[in-house]
Amino acid sequence: MNDPETNRKNAIAFYDMMFNQCEAERAIAAYVGDQYIQHNPHVANGKQGFIDYFNQMAQDYPGKQVIVKRSIADGNMVVLHCHQIWPDDLEYAGMDIFRFDDDGKxxxxxxVLQTLPETSAHANGMF
Structure with a gap:
């Protein structure tokens, strides 16, 4: 059975584990199903492609951090609206969409990801 609230909590835990804690293998083992389809063009498809990419990222960008600002769960889909903070004062607004299988994986x-702009036509901010 697919519980949207459980999926939402698991998507956040997965994102924190792989991005903030730099534990890609553990994140895959805990939260990912038998197959992992990737749509980010910079990350190879499948579990090993994910692990390789995020292990390299952890090595290249120590101290990176993601803060989940919002999350939305609907059926087997979860959307995270995130603030990514990288070394050298780089900051991004990101939206991640995850699809879960019937086992909650x-x-x-x-x-999608965009850098935070230096100026804006309004004072609303990105978050």
Missing amino acids: IVEHWD
């Missing part, structure tokens, strides 16, 4: 991922 992540099986597919999409994302």
Whole structure:
């Protein structure tokens, strides 16, 4: 059975474990299903592609951090609205979409990312 609230909590825990804690293998083992379909063009498809990418990221960018600002769960889909903070004062607003299987495991991922602008036509901010 697929519980949207459990999926939401698991997507956040997965993101924290792989991004903030730099434990890609553990994140995959705990939260990902038998298959992992990746839509980010910079990350190879499948579990090993994910692990390789995030292990390299952890090595290249120590101290990176993600803060989940919002999360939305609907059926087997979860959307995270995130603030990514990287070394050298780089900051991004990101949206990640996860699809869960019937066992509550992540099986597919999409994302979009943009740098935080220096100026804006309004004072609303990105978050």
